[in-house]
Amino acid sequence: MAFRVLTGELQHETNTFSRVATPLAAFRARQYLESDESLAALAGTASELAGVQDVALQHGWTLVPTIAASATPSGLVTAAAWEHLSGRILDAADSTIDGVVLGLHGAMVCDGVEDAEGDLLARLRQRLRPGVPVAITLDLHANLTEAMARHADIVLCYRTYPHVDAREVAQEASRLVHRAMAGEIRPHTRLYRGAALDGLNHGRTQSPPMTTALEMAADAVAADDRLLVVSLAAGFTYADIGDAGPGVTVTWDDSRHGGASRADALGRDLWRFIWQSRADKTEVMWTPQEMARHARAGETADDRARGPLLVADSTDNPGGGSYGDNVRALAALLDAGCSDALVASICDRECAAACHAAGVGAALDLILGSKVDPALYGPPLSVHATVESLHDGAFTYDGPMYAGTRGTLGPTAVVRLRRDNGADVIVIVNSNLLQMLDRAMVTGLGLDPAACATLVVKSSHHFRAAFGPLARQIATVDSGSLCTRDLTRLPFTKVRRPVWPLDDVPDAVGLRPYG
Numbered sequence: 001m002a003f004r005v006l007t008g009e010l011q012h013e014t015n016t017f018s019r020v021a022t023p024l025a026a027f028r029a030r031q032y033l034e035s036d037e038s039l040a041a042l043a044g045t046a047s048e049l050a051g052v053q054d055v056a057l058q059h060g061w062t063l064v065p066t067i068a069a070s071a072t073p074s075g076l077v078t079a080a081a082w083e084h085l086s087g088r089i090l091d092a093a094d095s096t097i098d099g100v101v102l103g104l105h106g107a108m109v110c111d112g113v114e115d116a117e118g119d120l121l122a123r124l125r126q127r128l129r130p131g132v133p134v135a136i137t138l139d140l141h142a143n144l145t146e147a148m149a150r151h152a153d154i155v156l157c158y159r160t161y162p163h164v165d166a167r168e169v170a171q172e173a174s175r176l177v178h179r180a181m182a183g184e185i186r187p188h189t190r191l192y193r194g195a196a197l198d199g200l201n202h203g204r205t206q207s208p209p210m211t212t213a214l215e216m217a218a219d220a221v222a223a224d225d226r227l228l229v230v231s232l233a234a235g236f237t238y239a240d241i242g243d244a245g246p247g248v249t250v251t252w253d254d255s256r257h258g259g260a261s262r263a264d265a266l267g268r269d270l271w272r273f274i275w276q277s278r279a280d281k282t283e284v285m286w287t288p289q290e291m292a293r294h295a296r297a298g299e300t301a302d303d304r305a306r307g308p309l310l311v312a313d314s315t316d317n318p319g320g321g322s323y324g325d326n327v328r329a330l331a332a333l334l335d336a337g338c339s340d341a342l343v344a345s346i347c348d349r350e351c352a353a354a355c356h357a358a359g360v361g362a363a364l365d366l367i368l369g370s371k372v373d374p375a376l377y378g379p380p381l382s383v384h385a386t387v388e389s390l391h392d393g394a395f396t397y398d399g400p401m402y403a404g405t406r407g408t409l410g411p412t413a414v415v416r417l418r419r420d421n422g423a424d425v426i427v428i429v430n431s432n433l434l435q436m437l438d439r440a441m442v443t444g445l446g447l448d449p450a451a452c453a454t455l456v457v458k459s460s461h462h463f464r465a466a467f468g469p470l471a472r473q474i475a476t477v478d479s480g481s482l483c484t485r486d487l488t489r490l491p492f493t494k495v496r497r498p499v500w501p502l503d504d505v506p507d508a509v510g511l512r513p514y515g
Contacts, residue, residue, distance in 0.1 A: 032069045
């Protein structure tokens with residue numbers, strides 16, 4: 001029997017504090033593929049849909065593709081966009097479907113819908129036959145919800161940050177769905193979450209506590225075949241919703257005696273560990289001025305020979321919903337007289353357009369950056385720039401994240417900024433907001449990211465996968481942007497209270513199981 005399996009990807013990490021709404025055009029600008037086109041475009045790539053296709057080919061499934069759409073993290077997804085996007089999945093669901101594997105994010109918030117993924121799953125269940133197994137893969141920074149646990153039989157989160165295992169996680173989810181369709185297992189999932197908005201060291205999988213929790217989960221599954229999968233989510237803290245924060249899901253085989261009780265004990269143990277380690281952090285952040293001093297001191301020949309000082313402008317990370325146009329790190333480099341520095345990038349459509357109008361070789365004055373929220377990001381930077389090169393911004397990710405998929409920075413200019421104090425900085429000025437996480441985003445512009453003394457990227461952590469091997473030292477800078485690490489600075493009104501670190505929470509409030 002050839003099973004019919006509905007599949008697709010629909011992903012957005014919604015920063016509810018962003019003033020930039022997310023319409024359907026934002027998905028079309030990044031990735032929007034429908035039906036069979038999505039299968040063809042993503043086959044063999046480092047994507048969830050490629051992982052589903054791998055298992056479908058192995059077992060002879062008939063895939064029912066729906067959509068593969070994602071947008072750069074930003075503000076609320078509009079109601080119209082949500083109805084269109086979710087409708088592409090729901091319209092394909094009918095009584096002929098034997099199983100479902102969806103690549104979601106887990107932190108999408110829409111205008112009028114706090115838990116978009118939970119809403120989609122609830123409506124999907126109404127269209128499927130009873131008992132059809134549904135698996136979802138989620139980002140490691142998902143905000144796990146009761147609706148997700150109730151309506152999805154199988155929940156799998158990425159286990160790497162940077163997220164380089166999307167295809168492998170989708171393969172695992174697909175294999176479990178096949179076993180469920182074949183009647184070998186009866187999967188059931190329960191969620192464990194408590195009064196924490198932050199935890200697991202923001203999900204960094206290079207060190208404890210996240211590595212410890214992942215090991216605990218893997219050891220438990222290996223030791224008990226009633227347990228099918230355990231997922232750990234660090235949560236997405238820039239979402240002012242009731243369910244924001246870290247959580248654990250445990251999926252077990254409900255056809256096996258004692259599976260539920262074993263899953264419950266494990267879920268409680270893992271949540272206890274998350275709660276007890278919630279304040280553990282490994283990230284050290286410089287001010288822009290501290291960063292510039294280190295950059296200036298590292299311009300010796302010996303330092304340059306060992307690769308660039310790699311600096312992440314972490315709080316202005318477009319991958320977390322920041323605007324990507326903060327210029328404080330750039331200003332600090334210029335003020336300190338840093339030479340041989342590359343800033344990748346400043347997202348400023350107006351300046352990119354002005355450079356394209358001026359042409360290669362032109363010298364012009366620009367008011368750079370701080371266009372979206374001048375009150376938070378300002379002031380902008382007045383610079384005299386020379387246009388080094390112009391580009392359409394198209395590139396293909398070469399990995400390890402998103403390998404084989406295509407992206408675009410939009411109309412892009414490479415400009416050089418010089419000052420009398422010896423400052424000499426190259427800046428990528430792009431039009432489409434993207435996190436700087438792949439070398440192709442730089443090399444496609446004719447630049448060598450390994451050849452500069454200082455490389456500043458707009459990213460929080462994903463940059464490490466591609467750029468990390470080039471660096472002599474890696475650091476992060478706090479430019480005072482939207483993705484601040486000090487959550488008390490954000491105007492939360494909807495998150496459940498009390499919740500740590502916004503409130504003083506006693507341990508007794510630390511756990512609530514769902515499902």
